[in-house]
Amino acid sequence: MTRPSAPVPKTATEPQSSASASASASASASASASATPLLEVRDIRKTYHLPRGQTLKAVDGVSLSVMPGEVLGLVGESGSGKSTLGRCLLRLTDVSSGQIVFEGQDITHLGERAMRPLRQRMQMVFQDSYASLNPRRRIGDLLAEPLRVHPGPDGRKRSHAAITARLHELMELVSLPLSALERYAHEFSGGQRQRINIARALALSPRLIVADEPVSALDVSVQAQIVNLFTDLQTRLGLTYVFVAHDLAVVRQISTRVAVMYLGVVVELGETDAVLHHPAHPYTAALTAAVPRPEVGAPRAAPLGGDIPSPIARPAGCRFHTRCPAAQERCKVEDPALRPVSQGHFVACHFPLTDD
Amino acid sequence: MTAEAPPPPGLWRQAMRSLARNRTAMAALAVLAVITLGCALAPLYARDIARTDPFTSNVAGSIMLDGQETDIMQPNENPLHLGLSPIGPTGHTTYLLGADSQGRDVAARILYGGRNSLLISSCAAVLCLFLAAAAGIAAGFFGGLVDTVLSRLMDIMWAVPVYLFAISLSIVTVSQGLRLGPFVVEADSLLIPIVIIALVYVPYAARPIRGRVLALRQAEFVTAARCLGVPRWRIVLFDILPNVSTTLVVLGPLLMALSLLAESALSFLSIGVQAPAASWGTIIQDGEGLIYTRPMVAIAPGLAIVLVVLALNILGDGLRDALDVRDTARRPS
Numbered sequence: 001m002t003r004p005s006a007p008v009p010k011t012a013t014e015p016q017s018s019a020s021a022s023a024s025a026s027a028s029a030s031a032s033a034s035a036t037p038l039l040e041v042r043d044i045r046k047t048y049h050l051p052r053g054q055t056l057k058a059v060d061g062v063s064l065s066v067m068p069g070e071v072l073g074l075v076g077e078s079g080s081g082k083s084t085l086g087r088c089l090l091r092l093t094d095v096s097s098g099q100i101v102f103e104g105q106d107i108t109h110l111g112e113r114a115m116r117p118l119r120q121r122m123q124m125v126f127q128d129s130y131a132s133l134n135p136r137r138r139i140g141d142l143l144a145e146p147l148r149v150h151p152g153p154d155g156r157k158r159s160h161a162a163i164t165a166r167l168h169e170l171m172e173l174v175s176l177p178l179s180a181l182e183r184y185a186h187e188f189s190g191g192q193r194q195r196i197n198i199a200r201a202l203a204l205s206p207r208l209i210v211a212d213e214p215v216s217a218l219d220v221s222v223q224a225q226i227v228n229l230f231t232d233l234q235t236r237l238g239l240t241y242v243f244v245a246h247d248l249a250v251v252r253q254i255s256t257r258v259a260v261m262y263l264g265v266v267v268e269l270g271e272t273d274a275v276l277h278h279p280a281h282p283y284t285a286a287l288t289a290a291v292p293r294p295e296v297g298a299p300r301a302a303p304l305g306g307d308i309p310s311p312i313a314r315p316a317g318c319r320f321h322t323r324c325p326a327a328q329e330r331c332k333v334e335d336p337a338l339r340p341v342s343q344g345h346f347v348a349c350h351f352p353l354t355d356d
Numbered sequence: 357m358t359a360e361a362p363p364p365p366g367l368w369r370q371a372m373r374s375l376a377r378n379r380t381a382m383a384a385l386a387v388l389a390v391i392t393l394g395c396a397l398a399p400l401y402a403r404d405i406a407r408t409d410p411f412t413s414n415v416a417g418s419i420m421l422d423g424q425e426t427d428i429m430q431p432n433e434n435p436l437h438l439g440l441s442p443i444g445p446t447g448h449t450t451y452l453l454g455a456d457s458q459g460r461d462v463a464a465r466i467l468y469g470g471r472n473s474l475l476i477s478s479c480a481a482v483l484c485l486f487l488a489a490a491a492g493i494a495a496g497f498f499g500g501l502v503d504t505v506l507s508r509l510m511d512i513m514w515a516v517p518v519y520l521f522a523i524s525l526s527i528v529t530v531s532q533g534l535r536l537g538p539f540v541v542e543a544d545s546l547l548i549p550i551v552i553i554a555l556v557y558v559p560y561a562a563r564p565i566r567g568r569v570l571a572l573r574q575a576e577f578v579t580a581a582r583c584l585g586v587p588r589w590r591i592v593l594f595d596i597l598p599n600v601s602t603t604l605v606v607l608g609p610l611l612m613a614l615s616l617l618a619e620s621a622l623s624f625l626s627i628g629v630q631a632p633a634a635s636w637g638t639i640i641q642d643g644e645g646l647i648y649t650r651p652m653v654a655i656a657p658g659l660a661i662v663l664v665v666l667a668l669n670i671l672g673d674g675l676r677d678a679l680d681v682r683d684t685a686r687r688p689s
Contacts, residue, residue, distance in 0.1 A: 092583055112588070119585030131576035136367060136598040145594070146584040184367065200584070 036104060037065035038208055038240050039089060039122075044098030046084055056312050058084040059095070060264035066208070071234065071241040073255030073272065075248060075287070077308045081264040083127075086212045086244045090124050091115055102208075120150050123201035127213040129193035133185035139196055140181030143167055146203045170199040173236075174229065191222035198229065202237070210242045215250055227253055248291050252276055260284045263311055263319045266338060270345030280347040280354075282324050318350065326351055371602075374678040381674025384667035391664060395470035402464040405449050410468055411632050414459035419443075419450055428459040432649065441649045453656050456642040462653050466660060469634035474664070476549050476628075476635070477616035483554035484611050485604055488561035493600065495562070496569025497592055507566070510559040518556050522618055525552045526627035544630035553618045560614075561607050568600050575599075602679040609672035613665045620661055636661050 046059040058081045066072050074082045087093040089100065091107060100108045102118060110118070126132035133142060144163050152158040158166075171178055174195040185193060194214060201209055211230065215223040227250055233239060245251050251258055251272070258275045260268040260283065268281040279285040286304040306323050309315055315322050321331040330350050338348040365373075375381055394401075402410055418427045428451075431437040442455035453462040495506040513521070526549070533543040541547050572578060573596075581591050622628030623637025631638065636657035643654025 090583060092579055112582075116585040116587075119583065124580070124583045126576050126580060128576055132580045134577040134581075134595050134599070136601075137594070145581065145586060145590075149584065149586050149590065197580075200580070204584075 035067055037101075038068045038103060039066040039242075040064070040101040041089065042099040042101070044085075044088055044095045044100065046081075046088055046093060047096045050312065054312050057264050057314070058311060059088060060311075060314075061098075062261075062264075062266055063098075064259060064266065064269075066240060066242055068207070068240055069238060070256045071243055071254050073251035073258040074242060074244045074261060075246060075251050075258060076261035077246060079263070079308050079311060080261040081311070082244045082246075082261045083212050085261070086124070086210045086242060089242060090122055090210055092124070116150075120146075120204040121206050122208045122210070123204070123206040125194070125197050125201050125209060125211040125214045127217055129190055129197055129214075129217065130185060132197055133193060135185055137184075138181065139183055139185065140167055142185075143170060143181070143196070143200050143203055146200065150204055166203065170203060173202060173233065174199045189222075190218050191226060194218065194226050195229065198226075198233070202233070205237070206239070208240045208242070210244070212244045213246065214243075216245065216247060223247075223250065230254060248276065248287060260287070263308065263314050265319070265348065266346075267320065267348045268346065269338065270342075274342070274345045280341045280345065280352040281320075281349045282326050282353060283320050285353055286325075318348075320349075326353075371675075371678045375674055378674045378677065381671055381678075384670035384674070387663060387667040388671065391470065391660065391667075392474060395467050395474055398464065398467035398471055401467055402461070406452065406461050406464045407450055408461040408464055410460045410464035410634070412460070414455070417459060421446055421448055421450075428455050441646065442653075444650055445652050453652050454650055456639070456653050457646060458642075462639065462643075462656060465634045465639055466636065466657050469629075469636050469639050469657060470660060472546065472629050472633060472635040473616060473619055473623075473637070473661075476546055476553070476619045477612050479546075479550045480553035480557075480615040480619070481608055481612035483550060484557045484561055484615070485608060487554060487558045488565055488607075489597075489600065489604060491558060492562040492565025493569050493592060493596060496566040497573055497588075497596060499570075499573070503566075506562075510562055513556070514559045518560075519618070519621060522552050522556045522622060523625065523627065525555070526622050526625075530627045530630070544633070546629070549619055549622055549628045553615045553622075556618070557611060557614055561611060564607070565600055565603055568603050569596055572596050572599050606672060606676045606679060609668040609675065613668035613672070616661060616665055616668070 042063050043061050044059060044063075045057065045061055048056040048058060050056055060081070062081075062085060064072070074085065076082045084093060088095045091100065091110070095108065098108070099106060102122060105118075107115065107118060133139075144167060147158050147163045147166055150158075152162060167181060168178060171180060176192065176195050176199070180188070180192070180196070185196070188196065197214070214230070215226050218226060230241065230243070231254055234241060241254070243251065243254055255272045257270065258268075258272050259266045260275065260281065262283050268275055268279065268284045275284060276288055279288055283304075290304070304323055309319070309322055315332075316335075317333045318324070318327070318331040318336050321327040324331065328351065334350065336348045336350050338346045341347050341352050402408060408414070415429050418425050420426070426443065428443050429440040430443055432439045432441055442457055442459055443451055444454040446452060446454065451461050451463070453466070456462055456465065491506050491510070495503040529541075529548045529552070530543055533545070534541040534548065578591060578595055581595050586595075619628055619635060620637035620640065623635040624641045626638075626641065629635035629638055639657040640654045643650070643652075643657070646653050
């Protein structure tokens with residue numbers, strides 16, 4: 001099993017030849033060959049052991065790189081492993097195997113204490129804006145917590161005044177009134193609470209933010225505001241996002257690159273435009289076709305039949321063959337590896353779609 | 357939400373306001389307050405109102421009732437007037453509820469006994485809550501081996517009936533006191549029933565706390581705190597504890613009621629509060645032999661126990677309702 005150790009531009013290389021598909025974004029066209037990824041994961045797996053000897057492979061061999069300043073969108077249905085992957089990236093869930101490298105440092109096996117200083121530079125925004133805020137603490141107290149725990153830029157404990165000043169900055173960043181600091185989570189709307197969550201994630205000025213479906217629980221009109229806030233903050237603060245979502249419209253708006261996940265693996269990876277407008281994987285094609293179009297009389301694509309199979313008993317061969325309109329005999333036997341179809345665009349399919 | 361609105365009151369204040377609107381709970385609180393105050397003022401009552409010494413035997417004494425000198429020990433009302441019974445309820449401030457077999461003022465003894473009963477049950481409840489919170493939070497939050505060891509220990513304690521357990525422990529300690537290295541606890545110390553009662557109820561309080569913490573550990577705000585690099589002790593102290601504090605507060609009065617019953621039982625069996633000190637349990641025991649002739653000696657402290665236990669239960673229910681209001685009704689949909 002070999003994989004390129006350095007980014008290989010232009011020429012197509014097999015990033016992985018293992019049985020399970022995996023993706024390497026190191027050949028991404030957006031990143032220059034010399035740039036080092038902010039976060040890189042190599043063949044990570046997360047297996048849950050269930051009663052009666054069953055295993056659930058939530059993440060089944062994923063390799064990705066996240067370049068500084070980019071927004072990587074992770075899309076997929078429920079059960080595709082995208083949220084688990086997001087948690088693994090930040091070491092909130094321990095991986096079963098594989099490697100996680102953050103800022104060039106292998107963090108796969110770091111303990112809680114060793115991770116603590118790194119936490120300042122990697123943060124998460126959760127899906128459930130209510131559940132992720134302690135209902136019994138005031139917002140100001142919640143936002144101050146990371147500032148109390150971590151030393152200030154001078155390496156010393158932050159003073160009370162410094163914390164207050166930072167809280168005011170954060171409120172301004174996410175456009176909330178200062179009076180919000182005195183209140184409890186239940187007094188806010190979903191969108192306001194998500195702003196609070198974003199403010200908390202920003203408190204320590206991180207470089208990387210993993211956003212786990214941060215807008216999927218919100219009203220559509222509020223979704224747009226929050227997505228705009230994410231975009232706005234990214235340009236102002238030079239952030240890097242891994243943005244988990246199942247809504248392609250949201251992903252299209254915010255992402256520079258997209259990774260499409262299905263049953264624990266990345267099936268397609270590439271620039272947002274390439275993946276969403278010229279999908280090479282039948283699954284991505286079905287996803288994009290299922291997005292309702294605003295034109296009158298726009299043709300509706302035939303929806304994908306059935307549900308995502310259970311990750312406990314995933315299909316042999318290509319894991320998508322049970323629902324794939326183009327499945328052939330080979331797909332039932334052989335698991336396709338992730339391979340390039342064009343520069344920076346990878347797909348795990350024996351019969352990738354072409355534009356014509 | 358507008359910027360001008362004043363900051364809302366704290367969550368505890370909201371719960372207390374809600375409790376204050378609950379009339380039944382407030383009545384229970386008033387009953388408890390009156391009884392507690394009465395017991396606290398026991399020395400004043402004995403000295404200035406009853407004018408008796410409730411701790412010395414007075415079988416040969418007499419008191420003035422309506423200008424008549426009356427013996428405290430009265431001949432029985434059988435045809436031959438055989439034997440003596442202590443004086444019954446007099447309807448006067450002195451010996452209001454009559455005398456016990458030692459000729460001591462029952463009313464004054466009930467107030468003094470209440471001091472011990474209430475002190476022991478409240479201290480036991482607080483100690484039990486403290487131990488149960490520590491055990492429940494440790495087991496629930498750290499899980500794994502800590503949880504296994506603590507939970508099995510609780511199961512073992514649980515397997516022994518509470519009263520049997522308390523009685524066994526009491527018999528050993530009451531006969532000899534307790535010597536643990538430099539710590540010496542005298543056999544008649546109130547610490548003995550306090551610690552024993554607190555210990556035997558720990559499993560009952562720890563289990564719901566552990567369950568709550570197990571759920572909280574999975575809560576997303578705990579994950580969020582971990583993600584922020586908050587050390588575990590801070591998560592326990594500032595994220596877990598405030599969320600189990602409602603459980604603790606609701607358990608408090610209920611545990612005190614249970615402790616009061618346990619204390620009375622132990623004292624009734626002479627292995628709780630030791631003579632000459634009184635508790636409601638010991639007074640009931642005094643009254644046991646007089647149950648046919650002077651039932652008031654046993655009934656009055658019994659009534660006091662019933663009243664306090666009922667009031668504590670009602671207060672506990674009221675607290676639960678008051679604290680639940682915020683947890684459920686105000687949780688946004």
